[in-house]
Every structure is written in structure tokens, then in C-alpha cells.
Amino acid sequence: MTSTRDVDNAVAPGDEVTGSNDVVLVQDEKKSSGKVGEQVDILEAEPQKAYYSSASVWLMVLFSGLAIGSDGYNAAVIGNVELLLAVLYPDDLTTAIYQRLSNAFLIGMIVGMILFGVVSDQLGRKTGAIATTILLVLGISLSTAANGTTTAGMFWMLIIARGIAGVGAGGEYPVSGAGAAEATDEDAKFRKRRGFMFAMLADLSASLGAASTWFLYNWISIPFGIFSSTIISRANVENSLVKTLGWGVVINCFYIPGPFIGGYLSDKIGRRQTMALGFTLQAILGFVLGGAMDPIQRIFPLFVVLYGIFLTLGEVGPGSTVVLIASESFPTSIRGQMMGLISAASKAGAAIGTQVFTAILNRYTADPSKGNQVAFLIGSGFAVLGAIIALFVIPDTSRHLNDDDDAWKKYLEDNGWDAFWGDEVSQDPSGVVMNKAVS
Structure with missing residues (x-):
């Protein structure tokens, strides 16, 4: 969702603010020069969910x-x-x-x-x-x-x-x-x-x-x-x-x-x-x-x-x-x-x-x-x-x-391999906890 507010209430470019409803404020640097009265885009992220229980x-x-x-x-x-x-x-x-x-x-x-x-x-x-x-x-x-x-x-x-x-x-x-x-x-x-x-x-x-x-x-x-x-x-x-x-x-x-x-x-x-x-x-x-x-x-x-x-x-x-x-x-x-x-x-x-x-x-x-x-x-x-x-x-x-995963990644990195695997879809979002939805 996008809406407008005075830039007085916005944050500096690149900053993120998360509230109880997981609203993230992101300033559009191309459209705003930081002057009073200009507009910023506000993106509302979906609430994160607990993946495990x-x-x-x-x-x-x-x-x-x-x-x-x-x-x-x-x-x-x-x-x-x-x-x-x-x-x-x-x-x-x-x-x-x-x-x-x-x-x-x-x-x-x-x-x-x-x-x-x-x-x-x-x-x-x-x-x-x-x-x-x-x-x-x-x-x-x-x-x-x-x-x-x-x-x-x-x-x-x-x-x-x-x-x-x-x-x-x-x-x-x-x-x-x-x-x-x-x-x-x-x-x-x-x-x-x-x-x-x-x-x-x-081994x-x-x-x-x-x-x-x-x-x-x-x-x-x-x-x-x-x-x-x-x-x-x-x-x-x-x-x-x-x-x-x-x-x-x-x-x-x-x-x-x-x-x-x-x-x-x-x-x-x-x-x-x-x-x-x-x-x-x-x-x-x-x-x-x-x-x-x-x-x-x-x-x-x-x-x-x-x-x-x-x-x-x-x-x-x-x-x-x-x-x-x-x-x-x-x-x-x-x-x-x-x-x-x-x-x-x-x-x-x-x-x-x-x-x-x-x-x-x-x-x-x-x-x-x-x-x-x-x-x-x-x-x-x-x-x-x-x-x-x-x-x-x-x-x-x-x-x-x-522990084994960390040791395996270190071994791969020490031997010249790229030790990163997975993608944004399969990786857990930050803040996931057991039995609790992130508020």
C-alpha cells in the first residue's frame, strides 16, 4: 500500500522503521530532495509469521x-x-x-x-x-x-x-x-x-x-x-x-x-x-x-x-x-x-x-x-x-x-568454494521464533 505524509514525519533515505503493524517507511530518493512538503512512499509489509511450532x-x-x-x-x-x-x-x-x-x-x-x-x-x-x-x-x-x-x-x-x-x-x-x-x-x-x-x-x-x-x-x-x-x-x-x-x-x-x-x-x-x-x-x-x-x-x-x-x-x-x-x-x-x-x-x-x-x-x-x-x-x-x-x-x-553446518561452510570457504546456499524464498525471515508470531 502507498500513501503520502509530510516529509517532516519521514526518515532519512535508506532508514527503516518497523512498528507494531510492520509498516516500513522507505523514502523515494528519485522523487524527493528532502524538502519540506515533498512526498515519500510508504510501503506496508505483510506481517511475518512463525514458521515453526x-x-x-x-x-x-x-x-x-x-x-x-x-x-x-x-x-x-x-x-x-x-x-x-x-x-x-x-x-x-x-x-x-x-x-x-x-x-x-x-x-x-x-x-x-x-x-x-x-x-x-x-x-x-x-x-x-x-x-x-x-x-x-x-x-x-x-x-x-x-x-x-x-x-x-x-x-x-x-x-x-x-x-x-x-x-x-x-x-x-x-x-x-x-x-x-x-x-x-x-x-x-x-x-x-x-x-x-x-x-x-x-567425516x-x-x-x-x-x-x-x-x-x-x-x-x-x-x-x-x-x-x-x-x-x-x-x-x-x-x-x-x-x-x-x-x-x-x-x-x-x-x-x-x-x-x-x-x-x-x-x-x-x-x-x-x-x-x-x-x-x-x-x-x-x-x-x-x-x-x-x-x-x-x-x-x-x-x-x-x-x-x-x-x-x-x-x-x-x-x-x-x-x-x-x-x-x-x-x-x-x-x-x-x-x-x-x-x-x-x-x-x-x-x-x-x-x-x-x-x-x-x-x-x-x-x-x-x-x-x-x-x-x-x-x-x-x-x-x-x-x-x-x-x-x-x-x-x-x-x-x-x-554446529556441523558452520564447520562445513568454513571448510568450503577455506578451500575456495562459495559457501552460500539457499535463496530468499527458502531462508527463514529474521525474527522467526518458536510458537510466537512476530508482533
């Missing part, structure tokens, strides 16, 4: 958690589906098809993590979130509608559809992880609770430590989740298919309390300490299960509970901290790309673990109890390795993401 931060973390949680469900559900397919198509579900069904989603996730790590940094978190959701919904819809003129054709449609869904699911890790980390950095009260908030939802030493521990976590967690119903069926061969599926659901319920416990501990004792603690306790229990498999399996409810606690401990440690550590270890401008690379490497662990589990279970078809024993012993060995890496490789990171 407690609700927006919690919603960002909530939806990020839901996205990654749905990915976990879609990765694990194939284990139960394969049990049903084995009953319906015993002759057509070969070992090769079985492995492809198990790994299609995981391979797709690797592609999605690398691709959308770049997309989220170059085009923005929102663009990445929309694209990944579309791909995930498309893949799941095609999986549901899988059919063919032959059984082999149906299996291949299911494999390809799960691969498409995997690309969308994998892309959600760098998008959701980076977005949630940045949302919780806006205020001190969120920074000190970031570990718990992430749990409700995941060289940083990338090596984050990638290797995430790799080991997925090597253990995902195969033990996917094959939970298979392990249960081998532990109690007298159960019907329905009971086996039911026990598998009970086992997977033990995943739920782990992230809450781990999220609380990560804010109290530290990220890498929590990860090491979880890995260590999981290894101890796994060695107990592996060493005394026969007597424990004879008391079937005890086996179910101990198996469930084994999964819980995995979530207490690495499950609640891997995404957090990977997010906090890198500056904002490359966070999405590094998250994508690290999470892609981690899903390679899941794919390899799934292949190894399949080979182990097939190797001991004549002695199912022995197969379960070997699986727990190998998984526990990897948990020990994860604890060692967590303690001696992963660095302690700052709770303030701006």
Missing part, C-alpha cells in the same frame, strides 16, 4: 515414524505370505523364487535410498516425500493385484511389484530421517529429546560407523523378523499354519517397546552407548538361545518370550539410534545424500542376511532345531561386532545441527 515438529516426527514403520511392515509381511504360498503352491515355490520374493523389496530399497538421497537434497524434502509415497502406494497396489496366466507369471509380477514398492520405501529413509532431524533442531527442548522423538518413528569415522552398525543391525533384525513364522514352525512342528502365523504376530509385537526404551536411553546416556548396550545384551541372549536351543524349545512359551526379548533388545540399541546417528553426523546440505548412501549400505546387510538365513534353514531341513540354533549363534556373533564398532568407531556428535 511445537505441533509442526511433532507432526513431522510422527509422519516420518509412520512412513518408516510402514516400510518395516511391508518388508516383514512377505515372511507370512511365503508360508501361505508354500501351502498353496508347494511345487512352484522353488528356493530361487523364495529368495527373490524375500529380497525384491530390499533391493528396491537400496535403489530408492541412493536415488532419493540426492533428490531430497536437490529438490527438497517435500518433493521427495510425495514421490516416495506415490511409488510405495503403486508397488503395494500391484503386489495386491498380482496374478498371471501361470503361477510363475504371478510370482514374477509379485517380485517386480515388491521391487517398485521397495524403491518408494527406501526413499523414505533419507527424506524422513533428514527432515525429522532438522525439525527437531529448531528449539533446545526438542534437541534434548531428539532421541526419544526419533524412536517413536533412524570418515561417522560414515563408516553409521553404515557398518546399520548394516549389522539389518543383517540381524530383518531376517529374524521375516523368518519369525518359519522359525516358530520349526520350533513347534505340531502347530497348525494358523497357530504358527499367530505366534509370528506375537513375536513381532516384541519390536514395539524397544524403540521407546532405546529412545529414552539415547537422550540420557548417549547414542553410541545405547547402541553398544543393546547390541551387547542381544548378543548375550542370542548365545543363550543358541547354546540351549533344545531344552528351551521344549518349553515353547519360554522360547517365544526369549525370542521376542531378543528382538526387543535389537530395537533398544541399534534400532532406535541408527537413523539418529546417521542424521546427526552430516551437515544439512549433504545430509539426504549421506543418509541415502548409508541406509543403502545397511539394506545390503538385510539382503545378505536374508540370503544366509535361507541357506541355513534349507541346510538343516532334516534337523530344524539345529537350523534355529545356527541362526541365533551367527546373529549373536554379528551383534558382538556391532557393539565393538559402536564403542570404538562411531563418534559423539553435537546436539546442535548448526
